[in-house]
Amino acid sequence: AMLIERLVERAARATGRDPIAFRRGNLIPSGAFPYRTPTRETLDSGDYAALLDRLVERADYPALKREVARRRRRGDLVGLGVALAIEPCGTGHESAVVEAGPGNRVIARTGSTAQGQGRETAVAQIVASVLGIEVDAVDVVHGDTGATLPGIGALASRSTAIGGSALIEAAARHKASGRREEVVYTAPMEAWASGAALARVAIDRDTGVPTIERLWFVDDAGLVVNPTLVEGQLVGGMAQGIGEALHERLVMDEDGQLVTGSLMDYQLPRARDIPPIDLASLHTPTPANALGAKGVGEAGTVATPVAILNAIEAALDGHDIGELDTPVTPERIWTILRRGRSA
Numbered sequence: 001a002m003l004i005e006r007l008v009e010r011a012a013r014a015t016g017r018d019p020i021a022f023r024r025g026n027l028i029p030s031g032a033f034p035y036r037t038p039t040r041e042t043l044d045s046g047d048y049a050a051l052l053d054r055l056v057e058r059a060d061y062p063a064l065k066r067e068v069a070r071r072r073r074r075g076d077l078v079g080l081g082v083a084l085a086i087e088p089c090g091t092g093h094e095s096a097v098v099e100a101g102p103g104n105r106v107i108a109r110t111g112s113t114a115q116g117q118g119r120e121t122a123v124a125q126i127v128a129s130v131l132g133i134e135v136d137a138v139d140v141v142h143g144d145t146g147a148t149l150p151g152i153g154a155l156a157s158r159s160t161a162i163g164g165s166a167l168i169e170a171a172a173r174h175k176a177s178g179r180r181e182e183v184v185y186t187a188p189m190e191a192w193a194s195g196a197a198l199a200r201v202a203i204d205r206d207t208g209v210p211t212i213e214r215l216w217f218v219d220d221a222g223l224v225v226n227p228t229l230v231e232g233q234l235v236g237g238m239a240q241g242i243g244e245a246l247h248e249r250l251v252m253d254e255d256g257q258l259v260t261g262s263l264m265d266y267q268l269p270r271a272r273d274i275p276p277i278d279l280a281s282l283h284t285p286t287p288a289n290a291l292g293a294k295g296v297g298e299a300g301t302v303a304t305p306v307a308i309l310n311a312i313e314a315a316l317d318g319h320d321i322g323e324l325d326t327p328v329t330p331e332r333i334w335t336i337l338r339r340g341r342s343a
Contacts, residue, residue: 111151157295
């Protein structure tokens with residue numbers, strides 16, 4: 001995404017075309033899915049044009065461009081950056097067990113795991129919806145190899161898509177039989193999430209400090225089980241994306257000793273670094289699994305850093321930028337500003 005979307009942005013700038021219009025002309029049509037790429041990946045579903053349209057609508061992009069142009073005429077260093085991204089979201093298998101518990105309760109055991117994503121809530125919602133019971137009546141068990149079937153876990157944004165599909169099948173069998181039902185579900189293909197990001201970044205001319213004034217993000221995670229959990233994943237992922245773009249790096253001393261080896265030295269984004277974020281979601285269900293869900297765990301980390309870098313390059317338009325490597329620190333921007341404008 002970093003390579004492709006920066007090249008696309010530069011191509012749009014070099015040809016004098018609007019970066020969103022430039023991208024729109026190169027999108028896979030929604031009617032072409034499932035789509036076989038030249039690199040032999042099969043993209044399951046999506047509506048990339050709708051992502052861009054929603055982004056334009058949410059940001060009021062024409063008005064935003066006019067505002068940025070006015071600010072630049074009065075000497076402000078400010079720019080807009082766009083990025084699109086797709087992400088593979090889990091394939092393979094996952095296990096689930098659904099059985100009756102004490103006191104008219106239901107026990108749902110998943111081979112997937114939870115590391116703070118709110119997985120327990122999503123698992124309970126999925127099982128409760130199939131059985132037609134209250135969410136609070138479902139007890140969720142995970143991460144215990146003595147109590148669950150062998151599973152793969154939560155890597156690669158797969159828990160809801162693959163683990164949730166296993167839970168649907170196990171819950172449906174339990175509803176029909178009343179017995180303990182064990183399922184190992186294998187997805188027929190991989191699901192691909194997609195997203196569109198827009199960033200507005202201003203740069204202090206004297207210090208080179210970049211300020212992300214606002215971020216817009218439209219995500220397509222297929223069927224969404226819990227919008228609140230998705231929002232938390234997106235905001236957290238976008239915060240990590242800000243860290244990728246502006247802060248995080250490994251620094252070695254002259255002897256090759258790592259000097260950013262602890263959180264006392266390694267710069268992570270803080271609350272004050274997170275700008276106002278405007279989030280929207282599309283829901284293009286996938287045929288790649290029984291639930292129709294795609295992943296969202298890394299969604300904010302894929303397009304966000306590219307949009308920020310594209311916005312910084314737009315803000316520095318006319319300067320001798322050279323290669324703008326991450327993290328784009330104030331020192332690097334200050335050096336570009338001191339180097340002066342390009343011919």
